Amino acid sequence: MIVDTHQHVFWHGGNDRDLIADMDAHDIDAAWLLTWEAPSVEEAGRHGHVFNPAHARPDGTHDGMPLSDVLTACERHGGRFVPGYCPDPARPDAPALLESACRMHGVRVCGEWKYQMLVDDPRSLELFRKAGQLGCPVVVHLDVPYLPDAKTGEPNYCPLWYGGTLDNLRRAAEACPRTTFLGHGPGFWREISADADAAAQMYPDGPLAPGGRLYDGFEACPNLHADLSANSALGALKRDVEHARGFLRRYADRLLFGRDMLGGALLEFLDSLDLPGEVIEKLHSLNALRLVPPAPPS
Numbered sequence: 001m002i003v004d005t006h007q008h009v010f011w012h013g014g015n016d017r018d019l020i021a022d023m024d025a026h027d028i029d030a031a032w033l034l035t036w037e038a039p040s041v042e043e044a045g046r047h048g049h050v051f052n053p054a055h056a057r058p059d060g061t062h063d064g065m066p067l068s069d070v071l072t073a074c075e076r077h078g079g080r081f082v083p084g085y086c087p088d089p090a091r092p093d094a095p096a097l098l099e100s101a102c103r104m105h106g107v108r109v110c111g112e113w114k115y116q117m118l119v120d121d122p123r124s125l126e127l128f129r130k131a132g133q134l135g136c137p138v139v140v141h142l143d144v145p146y147l148p149d150a151k152t153g154e155p156n157y158c159p160l161w162y163g164g165t166l167d168n169l170r171r172a173a174e175a176c177p178r179t180t181f182l183g184h185g186p187g188f189w190r191e192i193s194a195d196a197d198a199a200a201q202m203y204p205d206g207p208l209a210p211g212g213r214l215y216d217g218f219e220a221c222p223n224l225h226a227d228l229s230a231n232s233a234l235g236a237l238k239r240d241v242e243h244a245r246g247f248l249r250r251y252a253d254r255l256l257f258g259r260d261m262l263g264g265a266l267l268e269f270l271d272s273l274d275l276p277g278e279v280i281e282k283l284h285s286l287n288a289l290r291l292v293p294p295a296p297p298s
Helices: 016-025 043-050 067-076 094-105 122-134 166-175 186-192 213-220 230-238 241-250 265-272 277-291
Strands: 003-007 030-033 081-083 110-113 138-141 146-148 155-157 181-184 224-227
Touching (some): 067 081, 110 122, 166 181, 166 186, 166 224, 213 224
Parallel strands (some): 030 081
Antiparallel strands (some): 146 155
16 A cells, blocks of 8 residues: 655646546555645745646735645545645634644645744644644645855855754654654755755755764654655655665654655655565555544545
8 A cells, every 4th residue: 555645736737637647557545635825925926837726816926725625636536635734823723723624624634834934933833732632743844044155155045945944843843742743845855964054955966974963853853754755855865875775764664655746756766775565564654544544434
């Protein structure tokens, strides 16, 4: 069995039928469908061309990926999808909205948290604590606010930042010990290498420097997990294939298969590593089913 723990619907020109066809083509049994709310004051409107045009705002901004699209896909395709939802934590009613979504619509995942707010902001912590009470794992996207200039080393501001740094996520995990966090995104996976602070690219490549802060985060926070989705995770693993084998074995109980796109690139890479069967089974489905068990028949 394979569970894709990081997926979206009605984006990049594809609809729910396209997603199901792609899942079938790669023998993926189920997927967590995540929202990405886009407050009008944020820069996410720059991504409007990849979102569902039905949610474009007259002022040129965009609603992003709302809960309504997730629920539409879930209603059409039964048990193939697990609904996720993460309301804007700047809303004072965000924890109540998450709880209502769980009770009214069967939401099982708090995600995707992708906001231009520090992930350890008190408003986010309140939402995360509610997610922990509801048994919802939280999927967090990190994009760092600054990258060093390749020539001078001076910090360059990144307008499309989300969440802050791994240190912010670690503080959130420590503040919410009953909540399970899944790290995701370039700001998270760059920390697999100890030279992350010196990397001028959003997606670093080249040899890994041992001792990345990602290891410290996993060791300090037993509630910190990660999904293997997108080019951020796949690119980080491909930087050193031997390191990837050891990393996936070491944290086999904390890593979850996820794509954040279509296609079989991650499956092909995992297959190429010749990992033990029990490790592959944990990555493919067992960890996901432990965090979000199958819903009982209605």
